[in-house]
Amino acid sequence: MFEKMILQRRDIIIAALAVAGVLVSQPSVAEDTSSPGDATWNSLKGDVFGQRPIGNDGGIISIEAPKRAEDAAIVPVDLRFNTAKDQRIKAVTLIVDENPAPVAAVFKFGPDAGVTHLATRLRVNAYSYVRAIAETEDGKLHMTQAFVKASGGCSAPATKNADEAMANLGKMKLRVFSSKTLSSTSMTRVTDMQLMIRHPNNSGLQMDQVTRYYIPAHFIQGLTVSQGDRLIMSMEGGISISEDPNFRFEFDAKPGEDIKVEAADTEGKKFENEWPVATSSL
Amino acid sequence: MIRANRRDFLKVAAFCSLCGTGAAYAKTGAAGALPVKQIADGVFAFAGVPAMMNGGNRGEICNLGFVIGEDAVAVIDSGGSVAEGRALIDAIRARTDRPIRYLINTHMHPDHIFGNGAFDAEKVTIVGHRNLRRALESRGDYYLESYRSSMGAELMQDIRIVLPTRLVAAVEELDVGKRKLTLQSWKPAHTDNDLTVFDQKTKVLFTGDLCFAEHLPTLDGSLLGWVGQLDMLRAIEASMAVPGHGPVPSPWPDALERQKRYFDVLIGDVRKAIREGVPMMEAVKTAGESERGNWQLFDDYNQRNATAAYAELEWQ
Known part of the structure; x- marks a missing residue:
């Protein structure tokens, strides 16, 4: 559903371009330097959530993003989930309204993963709302948003060092930050972890100026993080996730069990890695 | 047609x-020919204003220039608008009737290449780094779109992305008639398509944005790559430099020193933050801050540099 949505929207954009024979031109990008209204979102939400009602965040989810996208290719965004509420969050959809492919990612969390914090990095093409919509176990949707101004100057949402990105394709790095908090159950520890994957995460919206064909998109479309047999989280990703996808998250870890990561990109390449997590580091 | x-x-x-x-x-x-000055025999350069590109300055923020040989002229960068490119051609025509044979783009950024379209009638060969075409293909449309609000529709409507037609793999010479220019393609540094131009006759070095003086350097390639090539850059025996931004001319290699210090501070601050687990969003607010007083446009670019540096250094 999610992928289909992206492709359709891209197909539409590409088809329109082919007919008009002009360069990409999203009218919403240019002139408005003030905060835009909800027009883009209103035209978008039906594609993503159908007719489902979307409530306010209700203290369940909060978002933090810089007011200005300093580097359009790397905009950090921070999500926090309030687990004190009765309802567990099943999934979070991250959206950048004004990007060519607005759905950046859909994250799903394992039933006992206890994820309370998730940070990642986005490409932000224009002055845009960045939204996070949480789905709780009762099926209700809760939305929070932050407005991000586009970067000034020559920063572009593109790969900085294209050869390097390809040379290290699929390389992963996992960092575990020690955590002092004990979780509610004695078997687990609240753990702060960071997962990094080398990948250009190409947009595919770049055009070969000679052939006028689009260079195919190449990005991480699926990612799963698990510990032992437990799912911590999964992600269906799109091109609005930055080059070298990066996720920092806090969850309930079981000391001694390995962390396993599986990822797949749009060219069908699979990347896997496993890390023993020493009891001492948790 | x-x-x-x-x-x-x-x-x-x-x-x-x-x-x-x-x-x-x-x-x-x-x-209104662009006010260039002669900095050496047959070598002319224009000093851009230290500012962001906008309608008021017509995008004239970077340094650029031209070299006159016995047969032809080579231009180094076309400026931030077709209007600037045309004013540059006027400046050339006020000094010589020789044909403009080469337009060299030192890298992909709009302030250096938005003027390319002004040279259409000059039958120039546009020369750039081996990666320049790819870089512009992936950014050109975005550049055209994102500068519209700051530059204004009037300036933007003439601006097109005009791609290089001759790419430099490593080191090549251009002959403009009893005068040779050495073009050198660098590994990723300021961008992944940086090219320098060295006039063998007067030993003037056009650094492109591999050297910023007074204007804060901006990072859009590889910080470690940039730092790692500074010694090679410094070793070029130039009489003087035209940096991408800053005084024209600037003393060489002294012009590199302040930039080197900024990079060292930025790398030190960012590495410390990464080591201590400080998240990117927090780290970029303070990294490099002690260099604030030494630079123009610090607030416009330092956090961006810190962001790019963090993403790069995290992999070490």
């Missing part, structure tokens, strides 16, 4: 739509 017609139509439309301000533009267009 169709293209030319369409452009002509746009030009006419632009002229008509300007009216009031159009008269002023037309006047500076005729008599």
